[in-house]
Amino acid sequence: MTETISDLIGNRFAQKTDTGKDRPAEGTHAQQLRHRSRRRYKDTPVPQEVLDILYACALSAPAKSDLQQVSIIQFDDADLREKVTDLIPSMPWIKQAPVFLLFCGDGRRVRRVCEMRGTDFAHEPLDAFMNAAADAAIVMMNFIVAAEAEGLGCCPISAVREVTDEIAELAGLPEGVFPFAGLCVGHPADDPAISVRLPISLTVHRNKYDDSRLATEIDSYDTRRAQTNPYSKQREPDRFGSKQNYGWSDDKARQTANRERADFSTYIRRNGFDI
Numbered sequence: 001m002t003e004t005i006s007d008l009i010g011n012r013f014a015q016k017t018d019t020g021k022d023r024p025a026e027g028t029h030a031q032q033l034r035h036r037s038r039r040r041y042k043d044t045p046v047p048q049e050v051l052d053i054l055y056a057c058a059l060s061a062p063a064k065s066d067l068q069q070v071s072i073i074q075f076d077d078a079d080l081r082e083k084v085t086d087l088i089p090s091m092p093w094i095k096q097a098p099v100f101l102l103f104c105g106d107g108r109r110v111r112r113v114c115e116m117r118g119t120d121f122a123h124e125p126l127d128a129f130m131n132a133a134a135d136a137a138i139v140m141m142n143f144i145v146a147a148e149a150e151g152l153g154c155c156p157i158s159a160v161r162e163v164t165d166e167i168a169e170l171a172g173l174p175e176g177v178f179p180f181a182g183l184c185v186g187h188p189a190d191d192p193a194i195s196v197r198l199p200i201s202l203t204v205h206r207n208k209y210d211d212s213r214l215a216t217e218i219d220s221y222d223t224r225r226a227q228t229n230p231y232s233k234q235r236e237p238d239r240f241g242s243k244q245n246y247g248w249s250d251d252k253a254r255q256t257a258n259r260e261r262a263d264f265s266t267y268i269r270r271n272g273f274d275i
């Protein structure tokens with residue numbers, strides 16, 4: 001039987017659905033529904049022309065107020081690449097990826113344009129930061145969609161924000177430019193399971209926000225997800241104990257029980273955003 005969009009939605013949410021049952025599993029929708037972050041790559045290089053096409057596609061994304069507040073650093077220099085990857089040894093896929101990029105929010109360019117045209121930049125700092133961060137996120141996602149259409153695989157790396165000062169120095173980021181996420185890019189060398197998402201019933205609200213069914217929805221999500229995405233390790237068993245049915249909600253509750261990237265807000269405040 002021909003695979004349909006409804007089959008792909010079923011795989012993504014681990015829930016059977018009739019939605020999309022009359023549409024063949026092809027085109028952009030199918031590609032998006034099949035998305036997976038890839039953490040293993042073949043040695044095959046990615047030609048610069050392909051990257052240039054992907055940059056053009058990525059930068060075709062919408063941009064807040066047309067301010068276009070994004071910069072992308074492509075690490076070509078082997079020594080520099082090594083220094084960057086050495087900063088995050090816990091994620092060996094960064095070293096292995098043929099291409100490693102850094103997507104940055106860029107609040108510097110528009111400030112320079114203000115200077116050039118004789119005005120003062122007066123946007124509210126948190127909103128200005130949010131706008132640049134959103135632009136960087138949207139452009140990175142557009143890059144991923146374009147890369148996947150090319151048969152490439154990607155893995156975003158927010159761990160760059162655990163070493164913000166070091167990576168900003170290596171990448172020569174001036175004031176006003178901040179790392180949003182790194183991105184590994186290459187030809188995929190494995191075929192990981194689809195990461196099952198929270199149900200649409202929990203994330204799409206009709207007319208008014210409603211999370212009254214959160215507890216039951218999360219329990220059944222944990223159960224569904226465990227079939228395809230079981231956890232091989234439990235976080236901090238010494239602190240939280242070991243559980244028999246350790247699921248997504250256990251993992252995320254334990255993960256967020258630690259303060260991550262406390263230095264990032266200091267970096268942002270020091271570098272052009274008085275939030």
Ligand SMILES: Cc1cc2nc3c(=O)[nH]c(=O)nc-3n(C[C@H](O)[C@H](O)[C@H](O)COP(=O)(O)O)c2cc1C
Nearest residue numbers: 035036037038091155156157158159160181194195
């Ligand atoms: C902004 C952002 C930052 C991420 N940072 C990391 C990271 O530092 N390391 C990593 O291995 N994956 C990272 N990921 C990938 C997520 O873990 C992945 O998207 C999530 O587990 C869902 O899996 P999927 O992309 O295969 O559907 C990041 C994803 C996003 C969107």
